Amino acid sequence: MEYPKFTQEHKSLMAKYLTKDVFESLKDKQTENGFTILDVVNSGVQNPDSGIGAYAGDKESYTTFGEFFDPIIKEYHGFTKEDTHQTNLNPDDLQAVNPDPDNEFIVSTRIRVGRNLDKFPLGPAISDTQRKEIQTTVTDALNSLNGEFKGQYYSLDDLSDEDRDTLIKDHFLFKEGDRFLETAGLNRNWPKNRGIFHNTDKTFLVWVNEEDQLRIISMQKGGDIKEVFTRLINAIKHLEKTMAFSFSKHLGYITSCPTNLGTAMRASVHIAVPKLAEDMDRFKEITDKYHLQIRGTDGEHSKSTGGVYDISNKRRLGVTEVQCVQDMYDGVVELIKIEKSL
Known part of the structure; x- marks a missing residue:
């Protein structure tokens, strides 16, 4: 598995955070569905004009390749790996008269x-x-x-x-x-x-x-x-x-x-x-x-x-x-x- 070739056109968060060190750390890992770091980044590698350039193949991708995904999530969402997401699906809490x-x-x-x-x-x-x-x-x-x-x-x-x-x-x-x-x-x-x-x-x-x-x-x-x-x-x-x-x-x-x-x-x-x-x-x-x-x-x-x-x-x-x-x-x-x- 070789490190992808990036050009000056590759401006995505994927290209920013997939350093050679991160790639070396992750290149031998795969999820239980056989998804690899090259599968994760293929879209961004093939499309230099991508904004993010990374897709998860399964839930496990976000932990198996956390070293790569965590900084992307932090930059895009302002959300760190220590944070916990909150959910609220109660319409009564929405203040929205037409x-x-x-x-x-x-x-x-x-x-x-x-x-x-x-x-x-x-x-x-x-x-x-x-x-x-x-x-x-x-x-x-x-x-x-x-x-x-x-x-x-x-x-x-x-x-x-x-x-x-x-x-x-x-x-x-x-x-x-x-x-x-x-x-x-x-x-x-x-x-x-x-x-x-x-x-x-x-x-x-x-x-x-x-x-x-x-x-x-x-x-x-x-x-x-x-x-x-x-x-x-x-x-x-x-x-x-x-x-x-x-x-x-x-x-x-x-x-x-x-x-x-x-x-x-x-x-x-x-x-x-x-x-x-x-x-x-x-x-x-x-x-x-x-x-x-x-x-x-x-x-x-x-x-x-x-x-x-x-x-x-x-x-x-x-x-x-x-x-x-x-x-x-x-x-x-x-x-x-x-x-x-x-």
Whole structure:
């Protein structure tokens, strides 16, 4: 096993922290799933423009290769190996009256979490047989849901053209992963044993075997953030009755990408702030104050359409789920206040 060749273009946290000494210390180790340090860093080695450049193959990766992962997690999350993650899934603790009851600014609200099943490897190390077993377990749980969660599962293997067109039109259908996920091993056997579930009202959605084994999503038009959060938590509670999710006291919910550790939550709104957007420095000053991220209308690396931006929480590890959503809510209240004043 040879030390990877890095160029001046390699600016990722992986390239920063995979020193020759760290590599020598870890090169002979592997997890019980056979995942090695070269597997962990392959995406970042192949893609010099990566931001992080490292993916875990299983829960064990974070301890077996802790000498490498710990400083990355510390720099990205401000979270040390001595810290303990706290979780709070109680919607009653969220202070969030609808900040836009007349729907003047908030187009839609969407909150999602990533989850992976305990006792299984993560996506980069999983076999197709294991992925099939996960799909069966998850779809059995989803098909047993009733009330507002009752819906239908669509397997990517056998989607009809009509269903595919409908899911694309609703912005539900996830595509094959990009080159970063490809080189992390997450696109293997595409599209086998992957799919999408949504309820009748299209306010509750689950992606199965995308980057994480489950992406659980609550969404709706308008700005009732608390209602969206409450639906998500209720769905998680239902699913936890039949499935155990991978979790550690130190890192919270375990995900393949270290940026999602902790709550694995992204709480976001699409919000129209065309006047404020003319002064991006001020816009960014507000979002930075509330630990928020600005994206274009269609997400990361996209541009805004009609002054509409995707605003979401930046912090995930070392803060609770309620804090993640509260950050987003408080920031949105401030953005609306400033937009009204301009």
